[in-house]
Amino acid sequence: VGRLKGGALINRLLDLAKHGDPYVKNLVEGILRKVCKPLFSMISRWMFEGDLHDPCGEFFIQEEPNVSLDVLWHEGYSLRGEMIPVVISDSLARTILRTGKSINFLKRCCSVKEWGDFHALSREAEASLQFQQSDGSGGTGSSIEAFVHKVAKRVDSTLMHTLFYSFRCGDHLQAVKRYLLLGQGDFIQQLMDLSGEDLNEKAGVVSAYQLGSTLETAIRSSVVQFDDPEILNCLQVEMMPHTGDEYGWDVFSLNYVVQSPLTCVFTQEAMKKYLRVFNFLWRLKRVEHALSSMWQSMKPSVQFFDRVRNEKSESVTGIKDEVRRCHCVRNEMSQFCMNLQYYIMFEVLEESWTEFEAKIKNASDLDTLILAHETYLNNIVEKAFLGEKSQQLVRQLSLVFDLIMRFQGFSGRTKEILQEASSKRRLRALRAEVETAQGHWGVGGDEAEDGDEADIDCFPERFLYSTRYELDAIIGDYRVLVDGFLKLFSTVPHIDLGSLEQKINLHYDPQYEDN
Numbered sequence: 001v002g003r004l005k006g007g008a009l010i011n012r013l014l015d016l017a018k019h020g021d022p023y024v025k026n027l028v029e030g031i032l033r034k035v036c037k038p039l040f041s042m043i044s045r046w047m048f049e050g051d052l053h054d055p056c057g058e059f060f061i062q063e064e065p066n067v068s069l070d071v072l073w074h075e076g077y078s079l080r081g082e083m084i085p086v087v088i089s090d091s092l093a094r095t096i097l098r099t100g101k102s103i104n105f106l107k108r109c110c111s112v113k114e115w116g117d118f119h120a121l122s123r124e125a126e127a128s129l130q131f132q133q134s135d136g137s138g139g140t141g142s143s144i145e146a147f148v149h150k151v152a153k154r155v156d157s158t159l160m161h162t163l164f165y166s167f168r169c170g171d172h173l174q175a176v177k178r179y180l181l182l183g184q185g186d187f188i189q190q191l192m193d194l195s196g197e198d199l200n201e202k203a204g205v206v207s208a209y210q211l212g213s214t215l216e217t218a219i220r221s222s223v224v225q226f227d228d229p230e231i232l233n234c235l236q237v238e239m240m241p242h243t244g245d246e247y248g249w250d251v252f253s254l255n256y257v258v259q260s261p262l263t264c265v266f267t268q269e270a271m272k273k274y275l276r277v278f279n280f281l282w283r284l285k286r287v288e289h290a291l292s293s294m295w296q297s298m299k300p301s302v303q304f305f306d307r308v309r310n311e312k313s314e315s316v317t318g319i320k321d322e323v324r325r326c327h328c329v330r331n332e333m334s335q336f337c338m339n340l341q342y343y344i345m346f347e348v349l350e351e352s353w354t355e356f357e358a359k360i361k362n363a364s365d366l367d368t369l370i371l372a373h374e375t376y377l378n379n380i381v382e383k384a385f386l387g388e389k390s391q392q393l394v395r396q397l398s399l400v401f402d403l404i405m406r407f408q409g410f411s412g413r414t415k416e417i418l419q420e421a422s423s424k425r426r427l428r429a430l431r432a433e434v435e436t437a438q439g440h441w442g443v444g445g446d447e448a449e450d451g452d453e454a455d456i457d458c459f460p461e462r463f464l465y466s467t468r469y470e471l472d473a474i475i476g477d478y479r480v481l482v483d484g485f486l487k488l489f490s491t492v493p494h495i496d497l498g499s500l501e502q503k504i505n506l507h508y509d510p511q512y513e514d515n
Contacts, residue, residue: 006058007083010035014086039085043096047151050103052077060084061097069109073264073366077101092145098367099152102159105366109261110162156365163366167262168230170360173373175231176256176266180278181349181380182285184224191218192289199248203239206248211237215254234258240279249286254278264366265373273377276386280394284341287401290408291334295327297415319418322467326411329475333404336482339503340397347499348383352376383495390492396485403481407474414467 004012013035017028042059045051052063060083067076077097084093106112163169178184195214198206215237219225224232238255253275258266359372381387385394486504489497 005056006039007060007080007085007088010039010085010087046100047096047103047148047155050100050107052100058083060088060093061100069260070263071267072109072260073101073105073370074267076104092148095148095152098365099148099155102155102366105261105264106155106159106162109264110159110166112158112162153364159366160363160369163261163265163369169262169265169369171228171231172234172256172258172262172266173360175227175234176274177349177353178224179235180254180256180274182278182281182345183349184222187218187222187224188285189289190221191215192285194218194221195248195252196289199252201248202244203242203246203248203251204244206239206251208237208239211239211252249283252282265370270373270377273381277380277384280384280386281344283398283401284337284344287404288334288337288341290405291330291337294330294408294411295334297412319464319467322464322471323414323418325471325475326414329407329471329478330411333407333478336400336504337404339500342503343497343500344384348380352379352383355379385492385495389494393485393488393492396481396488400478400481400485403474403477407478410470410474417463 010032013028013032017025017032019025019028038058042052042054045053046059046061052059052061054062060080061077062080063077064075077100079093079097084090088096179187182188191214194217195211198210198214215235219232219235234256236255236257238253240251240253242251255275256266256271353376356372356376359375360369363369363372382390385397482504486501489501
């Protein structure tokens with residue numbers, strides 16, 4: 001036996017109890033009764049009161065020192081494998097650990113003073129938690145296992161009820177889905193519209209305080225204003241670390257901050273995954289927002305066509321074709337983003353949430369709930385191209401997003417030049433009317449002799465060629481990038497992308513500019 005103690009000592013004595021000599025066997029079993037008594041007493045005290053009374057370091061459960069309440073559930077207590085008696089299975093040991101841990105969690109994190117009436121189970125504990133000579137296994141038969149599960153079920157039920165009714169864990173999970181996973185569309189649209197001007201600035205000059213004020217305005221301007229203030233107070237603006245070359249769009253983020261005991265579910269690792277998904281969805285939403293703004297700015301461009309002339313005062317008809325092609329490219333990009341967004345929002349987020357909801361209803365203990373939440377987040381991360389196996393795919397998608405933003409800049413410049421040429425034409429026509437009313441023909445005087453002024457309304461043909469050239473380059477790059485994105489689907493066979501591929505191919509015609 002040597003220096004053995006606790007569960008290790010019991011395991012050694014159980015081996016000795018298998019001796020063939022009846023005298024030795026009875027002697028060892030008598031010793032086992034005495035040795036098992038303090039162990040079962042510690043188990044009873046741990047499962048009824050959550051007290052870890054182990055002055056000699058004999059128990060198979062240990063408490064970790066200096067653990068904060070935020071991580072108490074995950075890091076506060078652990079099993080000592082070498083101290084677990086063979087009479088207690090690994091699953092039974094984990095149940096015993098979880099039961100006492102739940103009681104401590106209720107007392108320390110939830111401030112709950114009553115977690116069940118165990119007076120009726122006290123006598124059952126005395127009968128169940130003892131060494132049983134009949135089976136020679138130290139009481140690991142149906143009696144001790146049934147007793148442990150009966151106490152665990154009562155404690156687990158109290159803890160789950162406390163989390164979901166006193167601390168509204170379900171409401172917070174719903175809120176994170178609506179805010180960080182962009183499920184509340186009107187709120188996200190308001191936030192994007194209101195913050196767009198600030199986020200167009202360099203990241204270094206964007207004020208987090210100003211964005212916080214914008215967040216409050218977006219809340220008051222959407223249906224979110226009717227949410228519980230306790231939920232809304234958890235929503236905050238967060239600026240990610242950035243370099244001098246990034247813009248506000250690249251570093252803006254929303255965060256959802258909860259306190260203990262909810263931090264056992266919303267762990268730091270879980271919130272990092274939520275942040276990754278939010279950043280991806282926010283960028284997709286930004287691209288969609290840019291395409292929508294592009295349509296609004298390009299729509300009135302038609303009225304400028306008849307007012308634009310070249311150096312020979314001829315109507316520039318070619319620009320109509322280029323603007324029409326711009327509309328075709330924008331529609332193509334918009335369809336791509338809409339199909340991608342549908343896949344993410346419905347086939348990934350909603351399906352994962354439906355599965356998660358079913359697991360929540362069936363979760364009987366906190367460990368099961370935490371595992372279901374981790375599975376839920378892992379499924380989202382993987383299916384949304386953010387997993388380790390999908391890095392090549394998300395990088396290709398990022399290039400598509402960059403090209404769309406490049407196209408937005410191109411269309412904006414085109415509109416500005418058209419507006420400028422049209423404005424100059426109208427100004428010159430107005431001045432001609434004034435000169436005519438004064439008895440002169442057109443724009444007279446020195447202005448007529450000034451070559452620069454005479455060409456003030458001219459639309460340079462070279463701009464038409466440069467516009468056509470740049471648009472051709474954008475169309476070519478877009479075709480290559482989308483084709484590359486679709487070809488990479490075969491590299492992620494663990495993700496079902498069949499419907500997304502069909503929808504993209506349905507609306508993607510690489511020959512549309514020739515048609």
